[in-house]
Amino acid sequence: MQPTDALARFRDRLSLPLIAAPMFLVSGVELVVAACRNGVIGSFPTVNCRSPEQLDQWLTDIDDRLKEHSDASGKPAAPVCANLIVHRSNARLEQDLQVLLHHRPEMVITSVGSPAPVLKPLRDAGALVFADVASIRHAERAAAAGADGLVLLTAGAGGQTGWLNPFVFVRAVRAFFDGPLVLAGGIADGHALRAAEALGCDLAYMGTKFIATWESMADARYKEMLAASSADDILLTKAFTGLLTNMLRPSIEAAGLDPDDLPERGAIDIGKDIDIGARENRPKRWKDVWSAGHSVSGVTEVLSVDEMVARTAAEYRNAATRLRLS
Known part of the structure; x- marks a missing residue:
């Protein structure tokens, strides 16, 4: 018996099998709307909103603008996907969950913990619940908890990342999970997507390339740094969060720190002002030290989401042609 296609409900609304990744302080209303209008699932972390009230306003604005788009074009937009941090440190978890339940999202991605506590209410509201995981053990636990889909954080993903090779990770998880899988890490173009x-x-x-779009909330200097950087400029470190995190070396240098002489584990708190001795130019919050994935090598300029998705779609078609000819 063939497994049910969990994505069937919106697969025909996608121009590409792609999610604009939820990115801290980067993904906002403009980026989500632009992605969804282009047939790409638009996601954002709920913690990017200052309060549950702002989260409610964001979701209302997104829904209204996508409805206008659908009415004008005659084509329904791709789904909106909220990313919910389920770790106990998220003091707003229950409030944000209630806002999501009110808006009845089609898809939610849980991060930093088991999806089990939020699975039933979100499913009852009609959402597919995906869990992001960074190891085979985490994938097994999320699958056992009943997650509808899994996001596999592999080596090369921007920000807090996994460490497994994507070829190994995907095939290992496919051995025990037949639901939807999402590959996170290293997707720089349509060829990688194929x-x-x-x-x-x-x-x-796809995260890093969406940072370098006009619609993202990222600082203009951040976008320019991405276009000027390559995968060689990515540093994997635990210094800022205590977890393995891919960061841009040039941003660490610009903040007055030495990328080659960082503390080993979570000693630099960029969630608040920090003291690094006599240096005047010290990092203050995440706006000063920036993350990116290995796919930064695919970022050569700042584009609109329209342009970036169109190029990715052309690459995706070209990759299919090459496969047919081989």
Whole structure:
């Protein structure tokens, strides 16, 4: 018996099997709307909103603008996907959950913990619940908890990341999970997106390239740094969060720190002002030290979401042609 296609409800609304990844302080209303209008699932962390009230306003604005788009174009937009931090440190978890239940999202991604506590209410509201995982053990636990889909954080993903090779990770999880898989890490173009499908994934994250779009909330200097950087400029470190995190070396240097001489584990708190001795130019909050994935090598300029998705779609078609000719 063939497994049910969990994505069937909105698969025909996607121009690409792609999610604009939820990115801290980067993903906002403009980026989500632009992605969804272009047939890409638009996601954002609920903690990007200052309060549950702002989260409610964001979701209302997004829904209204996408409805206008659908009415004008005659084509329904791709789904909106909220990213919910389920770790106990998120003091707003219950409040944000209630806002999501009110808006009845089609898809929610849980992060930093088991999806179990939020699965039933979100499912009752009609949402598919995906859990992001960074190891095979985490994937097994999320699957056992009943997650509808899994986001596999592999080596090369921006921000807090996994460490497993994507070829190994995807195939290992496919051995015990037949639901939707999302590959996160290293998706720089349509060729990589096609490769993710060949591995056995249904969707993929694209994050770093969406940071370098006009619609993202990222600082203009951040976008310019991405365009000027390559994968060699990515540093994997625990210094800022205590967890493995891919950061831009040039941003660490610009903040007055030495990328080659950082504390080993979570000693630099960029969630608040920090003291690094006599240096005047010290990092203050996440706005000063920036993350990116290995796919930064695919960022060469700042584009609109329209342009970036169109190029990715052309690459995706070209990759399919090459496969047919081989």
